[in-house]
Amino acid sequence: MQSFRSPIGLELSQTARVVSRAFDDALDQAGGSLPVWLILLNLKIRRPGNQRELAEAVGVREATLTHHLNALDARGLITRRRDAVNRRIHVVELTQAGEEAFLRMREAALAFDRRLNDGLTDADRDNLTGLLHRLAANVGAAENDSPPWAGLAEPPPKPGRRPTAAPGTGAAE
Numbered sequence: 001m002q003s004f005r006s007p008i009g010l011e012l013s014q015t016a017r018v019v020s021r022a023f024d025d026a027l028d029q030a031g032g033s034l035p036v037w038l039i040l041l042n043l044k045i046r047r048p049g050n051q052r053e054l055a056e057a058v059g060v061r062e063a064t065l066t067h068h069l070n071a072l073d074a075r076g077l078i079t080r081r082r083d084a085v086n087r088r089i090h091v092v093e094l095t096q097a098g099e100e101a102f103l104r105m106r107e108a109a110l111a112f113d114r115r116l117n118d119g120l121t122d123a124d125r126d127n128l129t130g131l132l133h134r135l136a137a138n139v140g141a142a143e144n145d146s147p148p149w150a151g152l153a154e155p156p157p158k159p160g161r162r163p164t165a166a167p168g169t170g171a172a173e
Helices: 008-029 034-045 051-058 062-074 096-116 122-138
Strands: 078-082 090-094
Touching: 008 034, 008 096, 034 051, 034 062, 034 090, 034 096, 051 062, 051 090, 062 078, 090 096
Parallel strands: none
Antiparallel strands: 078 090
């Protein structure tokens, strides 16, 4: 008699839901949310030139981004101004309060990551990352599909080597 195995898609979905809720709670305690964190993170690290580029980097539609930016602007975390050269473009920048919010959420995200990785070795993490990429590829995700944080946590380049961007990030730091 063959033992029953729970479908991996269900296991992955349930795990993702639990981890996502826990991460949302951690960001909420720091005064943010996942969309706010991704917006602030991209403004801080990537510094996209306009709202369209920011929407692409965060992985949302421009209308959804505008909704979030309106809320961030009302909280005093960002400023938006028209580009001097092309008045149709809005340039989005962090305010001092936005910088402080970024730091709070960064600490929350780093603490959450340490908690999430508790007991895992580097080999475990590498294996898990490879398996997750394989699962995504098995359901048709393109190799160049990258999450909104891709390349943002890359290790610094080794001394004497030119920095390179992770595939799909379009920038080198």
